Amino acid sequence: MQMTYLEAIADALRVEMRRDERVFMIGEDIGTYGGAFKLTKGFLDEFGPSRIIDAPISEAAIIGASIGAALNGMRPVAEMQFMDFVTNGFNQIVTVAGTTAYRWAIPVPMVVRGPSGGGVGANPFHSRNSEAWFVHATGIKVVCPAFPDDAKGLMMASIRDNDPVVFYEHKGLYRKIKGDVPEGEYIVPLGKARVVRQGSDVSVICYGSAVHMALAAAEAVAAEGINVEVVDIRTLVPFDEETVLASVRKTGRAVVAHEAVLTGGFGGEIAARIADKAFSYLDAPVKRVAAFDAPTPFAPTLEQAVLPNSDIIANTIRATCSF
Amino acid sequence: MQMTYLEAIADALRVEMRRDERVFMIGEDIGTYGGAFKLTKGFLDEFGPSRIIDAPISEAAIIGASIGAALNGMRPVAEMQFMDFVTNGFNQIVTVAGTTAYRWAIPVPMVVRGPSGGGVGANPFHSRNSEAWFVHATGIKVVCPAFPDDAKGLMMASIRDNDPVVFYEHKGLYRKIKGDVPEGEYIVPLGKARVVRQGSDVSVICYGSAVHMALAAAEAVAAEGINVEVVDIRTLVPFDEETVLASVRKTGRAVVAHEAVLTGGFGGEIAARIADKAFSYLDAPVKRVAAFDAPTPFAPTLEQAVLPNSDIIANTIRATCSF
Amino acid sequence: MLRYMIMAREFDTAMLRLYRQGKAFGGVYSQLGNEAVSVGSALALDRTKDVLFPMHRNIGGHFVFGQTLDQLMLNHLARQGSQMRGTDGTGHYADPALRIYGNVSHLGAMIPVAAGFSLADKLRGVTTVSMTYIGDGGAQVGEVHEALNFASVHKIPLILIIENNQYAYSTPNSMEFACERLSDRAVGYGMAGATIDGTDVELVYTTCSEAVDHARKGLGPTLIETVTMRMRGHAEHDDFSYVPKELLEEWSAKDPVERYIDRLIDDGVVTREETDELRASILNDMIASIDRALEHPWPAAEEGLKNVFMSTAGEGH
């Protein structure tokens, strides 16, 4: 069935809520209003106010209460109205949720989800790509889907997972990206990358919005005879190192791309692993494409200057292939 | 003058507070009690309660008030009793402090400092090495000294800097590491790495407690004829890429080490940059040594299993050199 | 006061017009219903000494603090020449010369900052009152608690106005808090507190003036709840169908601007003709100013790559 990225996520939530009474949602304006992006439109009517909980503006309480409910056998899905506001509940995630399995061996099956990313003319406080923080927090899984089917399948897997998951939905993809999405139950396991385009000359390793940039770049250089493989890692934790290394060992060249700022981003981790574990296969240095190290600015001219795009990826591919 | 790492930091604070009226300190139990580690012992007597401010247990307020005071021309130094608690003031640092220069072009000259790191039998909530979060936040400088003289010189530079600085003091070094420290004003500029041991066979790039592990490892392998260069980067933001690359271009081999957990750590960023920009000079893959991806556990047996140490670095050096 | 009230109102009219023309960029947050709070509170300050930390429905205060129309519009629309170089828009800018420090999107985050601003002057022996704002929803953020408690313990001259306009986005008061009045929280911080009708600009002004006096005497912070109604959606994309029509009708009888004008007319201070004329001329100025702002191009792309840091080293500023 054709669905937008947003519809696919809503579908996953609906299917899981119908299937499993332990699943409930909590967030700001998710009930009557149906969420700032109308993702939960109709949910209140279907599931009622005890499973679609409108909370006060208190991200720490929303996440903390979700942790407590998870400790008590539920499977909460907490919405951040914008993922940027997770900074207000940061302590709950990294201090409590991320250490509980290790300390207590009690599962904390919960999902913190929300719209992230830039390119839509929001502002520095509605555009952040913060996934790398949680990668470095221990005990937190991190998911960044690029396609509607993955968004659905990964959401269902995240809800069923026994660990806390931070689920990044790219708001720029919400309504822009449509695709065929299996109906009903559909699971995409966490920790499996997806080769979204087969190629032999160079591997672009990417996730989230950067996958679409990479695909466009691959098309652009295809005319020049460069055959690009695009690997969408889909989940940052767990990280499917095998698939990434297999691709790079095959092509001998790698470009790593994400929308988050360059320095300290997950791209460094990926590049470091490739450069280490595929060392003898590399015909060129591993290059990275990412946002300039700045907040995401408001004016479109500035935002374009800061964020990565398919042209930059294409040029990086060209440079890598002619190294 | 011989000083411990802790005394050197206290000295820097004292010198700056005497020199510049705009500098004041704020934190929990820093006044009468002199701080949990007695770092500010005597400060209240010397500077009085309006410059040594005992605050309620409110990390967000402590950091936020520091930002406000900095906007109004002061140079606050905010203490986190343990750096772990910075998670409670995380939003203030990344959302407000780190974006103000960019948005408003108004300086926010402030330092958030405190004891970090493990190896002292604390627990998962008193041992975290969280520096990589702020590296990926934009607009925040990050400092991690390893020696008393650097601790002093970098603290003075941080206080005088016009940007917000998060200053990581390794609590395991506080009283363990002594060294000669210049008296009075002594500045170590932010953004300059220090080659703490000259060598020709392999470069160990590290910071904080890992520098001491690296030096011990270098001694251990010296007997085997491996001549190790140890580069202490000292500040993560700004990062002195030049010095690091120069060292690796010279030795042709690199090991990157830090005490923070491996995945998503700053080591990935360093390794990625080396593997990219010194690609043609590398005779072996860039290896990383870091903590196992887990919280820092309490029992000493477990803590030793999780944290890196000089033996692991020595073995990694050996492997790298025989690649 | 009249002029500022009308400016706050007509700013809304002008922005709404822009939104309808599809020319606005970013969220358009209406001031409608909140003019008295914004104007009355800012007027209670001494703008040569005190400092304003406004929120998204406090454009009235910007005018009170001397912001020119042209500068405001450039900032709002993030055009070349704006004080933020396009890095941010709407009311998020700071104008240190005018003693205005805008907000960030994260609700509550600027309250400890406002407290710290006044703290700095307190350490210098100077009393600078910081006036800042939060909504009935934003008041639930943890940082608000930390900031108020901190300010009260340290007797910081901070005034926090909780603008209770019944809704936080779509969430009604009943789902945001369970106390009767949000100023009840003042007791828990040992600070002064009051709940007042936020549609009466003179009442807002006198209540805030008392709070300013209190702060100047070194008696510490005050928490003021101003009760109003958000007369439009959260932002213009929101049709606010979740708000009962009767509620809007009830409150429109208390329109802060009309009410104040009526009072002035009753008191013989102005005539309807004069106020109508003032409104029309202010609206005209606003539209002209917006048009001028829109002629400015977007800021140059390279601005986006500048100023993430102020310096790599150096002293003083």
Place this chain on the structure above:
Amino acid sequence: MLRYMIMAREFDTAMLRLYRQGKAFGGVYSQLGNEAVSVGSALALDRTKDVLFPMHRNIGGHFVFGQTLDQLMLNHLARQGSQMRGTDGTGHYADPALRIYGNVSHLGAMIPVAAGFSLADKLRGVTTVSMTYIGDGGAQVGEVHEALNFASVHKIPLILIIENNQYAYSTPNSMEFACERLSDRAVGYGMAGATIDGTDVELVYTTCSEAVDHARKGLGPTLIETVTMRMRGHAEHDDFSYVPKELLEEWSAKDPVERYIDRLIDDGVVTREETDELRASILNDMIASIDRALEHPWPAAEEGLKNVFMSTAGEGH
């Protein structure tokens, strides 16, 4: 009740002895002065239904909830066989079978979690009272505000006891908050609140029992301030020289354990000989249990590398 009071007290004696022998590992946080709060509050719960989220000075509650001496000591000392496998120590463990969920170091962080625990049962139509604690210092953390407000809006059966023992580490009440009573904050959340003498175990018990009733009736959370004195340093490394001697003397006259024993003796319920004997035998048991725990080795190193995650996929638990 007597037995638990004495257990709480003698646990302290035993741990202090261990500390003096140089055998303790990690911070030793004394319960001295807080026994009545910990024991009286936990006894007010139904331990088959309710749930305890204790803090660092609430070991009494662990005993009330059925924790065995041996298990407690293993946990505290982080030896092989502890429920946390050595990953953490002191009172930070959870024992789901006993309905005990320990704290984390970050003050206040577990209060929203406790609220969420009860919320889960509320969604199932079951009333599970969560009892949790915070200090006079920790109460200033933002998460406490968010949790209380959230619990009150959603009428969650949460009881938060603010253990006001006059000091937060070295910081006196006057530097932590400016309100008269910390329970004054209850009004600001629209919840029930009370401030009581925390040295009187029967009073603590009855006050908490009322709060439990209130919660069971679906009337929502309660905030109880228990006023006590921390009779030792923050932890044993702290000589608490910042506490005026007179204050300690004044409060030692109100020693919660002695006071309760005296009352029971006055009422003819027990004799001094009996309580002395009980104390000695409990202390003996504790020392023996500690000795047994210390015979356990540290947990095996590989435990440190396990269980960062529960699973990579899978359903239910």
